[in-house]
Amino acid sequence: MSMTLVQVVIGGLLLGAVYALFSSGLTLIWGMMNVVNFAHGDFVMLGMYTAVVIWTSLGGGPWASVPAAAIVIATLGVISYFFLVRHIMKGPMLAQILGTFGLALFLRYGALWAFGANFKSLPDNLVGHSFVLGGIRFEGSRVLAAVVGLGVTFALHLILTRTQIGSRMLAVSENATAAQLMGIRPQRMQALAWAMAGAATGIAGALIALFLPISPTAGETLAIVAFVTVSLGGFGSVTGALVAGLLIGVVESLTAYLVGPIYKEVIVYTLFVLVLWFRPQGLMGKA
């Protein structure tokens, strides 16, 4: 394998880890309560803007902007849960699309209203601190995002599988009534899920803002990628999202390099439909 091809694959893996990072919140909500959040991309976008505001307007720098974005978007998640999601869950599945799509428009254009249409960037994202390792060039900000992405995914996985909170949350997602009989408060667990998902999404936004320019419509394309990643991985599966994210990242990168960049979507969507044909529950979803 030529050096360039290694570079392409590594670029794809870094990209894929970022996909996994901003999809983990979506898959958590999806798995916990079978709700697809159509405003997910806009949560990411608001995470990016939070980072910009903290960093540039308030002079916070990177170490303040990432936790701040986590807190802001987690709060947004909890608010969305209590004011909207809790209620639309009583209706048909369509109500979720209706409600979260309305929320998406509200947030997206609220951001346009608040921040303007012009592209914004974090001040020293240019620095990037790229480094060369074994002949391969790494872009610092992407490596950071990928590493944190893996960390967040792993942390979410541990919380869900190894902690008491996690097993309570899973109990609610399996059967809310039964969980309630066991003394678990379903709404509290679901709100917690929205907070965790929001925090992960906020972190994702703040890190993506390191290397992507920020505009109110930034969430649009990211949302579609997240949908595909999550359903390819199997909904509710955090590790599935990671595997799917890495897979999509590498496939996109390789297709773009070997075949041509316009075909990467064609290949990814075809692959996605094919996988669902053989595994309707996604790569790592429960049958």
Add this chain to the structure above:
Amino acid sequence: MSARRIVPLALLVLALIYPVLTMESAVYQRMGALVLLAAIGASAWNIVGGYAGQVSVGHAVFFGIGAYSSVVAFVHLGLPPIAGAPLGMAISVGLAALIGVPTLRLSGHYFSMATIAVGELVRVLASTSDFLGGAQGLGGPPMPRTVLDLSFLSAMPYYYIFLVVLAGILGLTWWIERGRMGFYLRAIKDSERAARSLGVSAGRYKLYAYMLSGAFTSVAGSLYLCMFGFIDPESGFGILISVKMVVMAALGGAGQLFGPLVGALILVPLEELSNSYLGGQGAGITYVVYGAIIVIIARFLPSGLLSLFERKPVVAQPEAAKPANPASGHAD
């Protein structure tokens, strides 16, 4: 005559004379036509998305095929655009079979996500096709040659054409609703497993509904082309076109005959008026208001506006649609 009869009759008369009432205002007259056009698309979607409960978020595929068939009829064959409508319907039926067979096996959100992916796939392919004008898109007749080009200054002819088409689709939907197929579709929506155990060939009927729905959505696309005279991949196959059909039907009441029409009656004027009066400020207030109103309706009437008028309390929602139990209403 009771009010239950007078009200529908009055509404029908209003629908028939609306363009005459709005003679003075081209904008409001046109808005009437736009409401009907949106209602055609959303009503077509309703057949598979509402009645059969298969939430497609990729119906723009069929809308785009209708629009492109019409423009291709003009650009490549020199025919009036509307002549492409039957072609669009035929292609849509075929494509619906092709898409439906692999995707309709998927349950719940997986189906929705797969239809999004197929929609995006078609959009990308269309933008690379020279035959379809690539990313630049194709235009219909710049100037009407004959009346068959359906290119009018006034919105009145469009209004009545759309009204007839909508009536046709609603009539057919009504007929399906009352017949065997409607019964099967409701059974599938309530619980696919139960329907199968009763001997309903769920896969087959879902596919029928999908094909039928695709064909009529394609008509909406063809009519759109006649009215606007131009199509490109984004305005034909864009994901927003798909989502708007879903949102309209859900807002009015999916799986109900007049649900999509009610949704269109709310959303189209809302979008047009808010853009007219707020759009010029250039701050996106249009969609902030539009989004907020959708959120409020979804929050308080998750089953759509028509659920306001249901006499019986809403029957318990089918379990199948929601494997994860919603939180119970107990105080937490």
Add this chain to the structure above:
Amino acid sequence: MIKTTLLAGAALLALAGATPVLAQQVVKIGAVYPLSGNSASTGNYAKMAFEMGVDLINNGNADLAKVFPLAKGGGLPGLKGAKLQLVIADNQGTPQAGANQTLRLITEEKVAGLVCCYQSAITVTASAVAEKYGVPMINGESVAANLTERGFKWFFRTTPVAADFATAYLTFLKEQKAAGLKTDSIAIVHENTEYGNSVSSVIADAFAKGGLNVTMKIPYAANGPDVQPQVLQLKEKNPDVVIFISYTQDAILYAKTMKELNWKPPILIADDGGFNDPAFTKQMGPVTEGLISRSVFAQGKPGSVAAIMDEIYKKKTGGDGLDDVSARALQAFFVLADAINRAGSTEPAKVQAAIKATNIKAEECVAGYDGVKFDDKGQNTLASTLVTQLKNSNYVAVWPKSRATDPLVLPYKGW
């Protein structure tokens, strides 16, 4: 929730107050631009340019009036000092909204003429509405060739079209070749929507006819999160000339990734688009020194129409000067205002006749055209473009020599 209610309330208030009481002697000019959606940034810059234009005509500017007669203040002299009023509508980036809003501006607002619509796809549907109603429309930015091939009588275009840009690049590159620079292999990297597709194919055609070798074409989907594979492809083939046709987000990513991967071609041309966005020049200027672009706008000599307007515009926007798109939009607006003024009436047929008789000289243009004069199809025959180069994060005109303000510096320096 409270916020939602407040916003909804504010919206209702805005609805109630939306029909202002009109003073007498007001001439309305309609503008249908992308104020939301993907091109909202561009649309909002154009909006500020129009507002400046209206202000200049209504309230005047002493410096400008010396070189630009319409800026004497006191409205349009040809209509007894009638004031201009701008009615701007949001086309939301869709052909449907563009047509609907054009209809509203014509029938409800009774505009005397329109400037419209930035995106070619939207100009197609909006101009069809204006044509049916017989209201003049001037387009300042859409470059799709077929717009003026439809036999429309009410549609005029001031901007150069894609073919003009291609010819400019071709002549420019041939001159560099004659001067001894290598132009044997040329790569075109373009985004895959209407803008990138149409411009790239016109350039490829023109180059093929003109004897320049396009060795690579890399189309890509706009607004993706990663462009490394494309840059690696370029790095491997190492072409002499690269031409980018991109929107802002991709432009920023390309500039950054090229630096990350430490690769640059001897000549780097970036066709307008995202590379002229102030967000790009501000942020990426330091690492794209010597980038070649095109623009119809160059500030020119102090005291010129362009230079004075640029200063006024900077005050309005808080620092951002006029650029290619805002200058082209503004030029279309002034052509319409000038025609209405000469027509001495807002009667459509008279305005149409006045537009046809338009003859604006180069020195009266804010855009760097050789002037404005329409042919039978409604295309400005004097439209032309400048080749510019990025110097210290500012674009300066370097070609053609007659209009250059700064010397051309090659090869591309980058960072």
